[in-house]
Amino acid sequence: MSAQRLPPLRLFAVFEAVLRSGSPQRAAAELNVSQPAISQAIKSLETHIGAPLLDRSTRPPTLTEAGRILQRAVTEGLGRITEAIAQIHAMQRVSPGSVTVACSVGTATYWLMPRLTEFYGAHGDVSVNVMTTAQGTPPITPGIDLAIRYGLGNWTDGRVLTLFAESVVPVCHPSLRQRVQEAGQGFDSLPLLHVNSGEDSWLSWRDYARAVGLPEPRGTGRSFTNYVQATQAALDGHGVMLGWESNTSDLIRRGRLVVLPFPRLQPKEAFYLVIPPHRADQPAVRTLADWLSGFAGSERPVVQG
Template sequence: MKGSLPPLRLLSAFAAIARSGSIQVAAAELNVTQPAISQAVKQLEEHIGVRLLDRSRRPARPTAAGQTLASAISEGLGRIEDAVDYVRRAELQGAHAVTVACSVGVATYWLMSRLAAFYQANPDLTVNVITTQQGAPELSEGIDLAVRYGHGRWSDGIVTKLFEEEVEPQCAPALRARFDGPVPLDDVSLLHVRTPEVSWMGWGDYLRRAASKAGGPPPHTAASGRGQTFTNYVQATQAALEGHGVMLGWHSITGALVNSGQLVSAGHPKVRPSDAFFLVSRAKRGARPAEVFADWLIASHGQQG
């Protein structure tokens, strides 16, 4: 039932088992006995009404439901840890820090590469980054700015358009070299990113838009619904870099990898989504670090892609 969350100690115990793969190691990590860990998992299963550990295996492994829950616990505890860390550092840094939220893909491949230039121009300021699997959380007391992809019609802050996007199939050079022309999508694995964000372009949407752009009927391909699925864009990108298949490359995120030759076009059309990337700032102005960083992002995005 919504609102009836299990006690945190039960969630922490199960997350420790899922992370370490061992009840013994989890018990040592949490400084409790093994029977206490086992009992905590049983209580959690009773609370939820779902079996979380497959005890027929040695050592016991999380069930499919257990894996889903462990992933959510890990992300949730990580967010809490990030918030605690922010509060501590904010107290020490005073008025010299700004916190920006964005997806893990945007942070890894777009934002982090730009911070060196910002620090060179503003050595007295610190940028803290909070990431989510997809999208960005709403602005709150602990978040000054958010870089979001979408329609731009949000009401939780001041919205400024940063840049539009281009999407195209991309892959490792070795995979592209196997074919004389465009990589045949029916003959390779497609790399999908599972996300609740309805604005995020998936393979089915890409294929329809590409066909419309070319003036032809939607392509008949069995590939659009099969392949490997990942929970975030960084995982999918790493799989593409290792030659496991073809991904939908977003220019803002994979542009540097294409420029360096680590990824190449798979030979299919580029598509421009109807949505774009925006910077969302807290409506209450006056915090110098947030204003400085926001102004810098808005001014520099055109030069840096």
Template sequence: MRPFLPPLRLLAVFDAVTRLGSTQRAASDLNVTQPAISQAVKALEDYVGFRLFDRSTRPISLTPAGEILRSGVVEGFDRISSAIERGRSLHSSSDNAVTVACTVGTATYWLMPRVAEFYQEFPEIAVNVLTTVGSPDFIPGVDLLIRYGIGNWNDGAGIKLFDEKVVPVFSPALAQRITSKDTLQAATLLHVVSSDATWLTWRDYFQMTGLPQNLSQGRVFSNYVQATQAALSGQGVMLGWESNTGDLVREGRLLALADAEVFPKEAFYLLRAASAQSHASTLFTDWIKDRVLVEANL
């Protein structure tokens, strides 16, 4: 084992508690008792030498040091998951399988629902989805990328999927409090920390719309999936990207603030590796292009 690293089981418990929001839900997810979860958290705190949770609040919240560890654990687990998926892709039939890489948020809220539709038409094709913390790159075994930007890449043949739209979104439970752009000044904002310079932040949004900055601390998350779950549970207002929250808004699970959209210059693109010439790669590429066209005309 590398020096100073705690046992993996303790990190898994910590990840479950921070991801699910409580020791009770983490216990259910890991199929152990709640006291076992609490003991594991205490053991991890003893191992690393600092407190991970502020237990004076209800529900408990992460300390600043705990936030730092959570970010590292999430990234580490994502890398392990990616490595496993890459290994699996090397053993898949190249003609009947295609591997698509994209961010966790794009995979969860945009790609996977459409993969389910693809399987209804082509059950014989395996679509392996590889998630990344940041913008995906081509690595051995990856056929296609879904990447956000201005399209000026030279590592694959790219086609534009759709333009992006960003709008504040929130749970219907907050509908009486979030009624206009002016009400954002007093709202609890949900922030996503990202090293990607193209990622639109709340500060960017207020500058683009000419609104005063909301200087309250809000709540900070290390990835878009966590922030989305917080929005769904009514914890605050997040910046909803069409690619990630569009379906949730159309389903009524989230509400979009009226007349509050901004349109970044970046868009989503599908890139195909030069080596990706299999039947599965071609079939999935053509299908996703057609699906996007259909959705644009709805």
């Protein structure tokens, strides 16, 4: 497909909103359009692509193989666009009330962005730009006012404040948990979803099994290059994921993912907020930093039976 024949970019934005929100209804509310308009946009995108993106024979509809391929591209592509816009904003610095936060795409998608609505309700004069990295520890580069990092907290490029501890437990779609229970599957035979991040601090299934005293899992399962892709696969019922509390707690509260009856592991790493010295005195930066620091110790694991 040539650049001239690419579908309108708004169709990709609608597709991403449906995937991220979990339903056309929620996407319609987020984009302030009608649900039929969302459905029509998805059908129009399918026409442009030449393949169905959703399997509508299931309830709720699930991604087809073509849909999963496009989902990966759209997630990465919009993430790059978001990063580029954030960099441009950082260069412009036209507003003293603008703050740029760097974090991983998983942290941005599942932890930070859902909480910014509350922040804007109390601080409508502060504009927050989010710059994401695929994985790893976001660096403090020019234009970055704050960084949310996962690690041991031993960085030296800014003031380090503890946000919250992390915990990890296997999670999956409710329908998959029911099938696993009915089949009497043990831990070592679960259909697993793997994230190959290349980060030493990112627990693998083998690391988790050894740490909690479970048998090592057999088979390879499905592998992904980032947490957002693996989470989407879990939401589609394709396997069991290592659920990091920071990224899955909201999905569990909403019933879109459920906890499996295996031990919860708390890594030695935690989430921290890093404030570079050259931005610490800026009023907008202090406002957001103080608000984020309010989460210190307030995040609690979601426990299910």
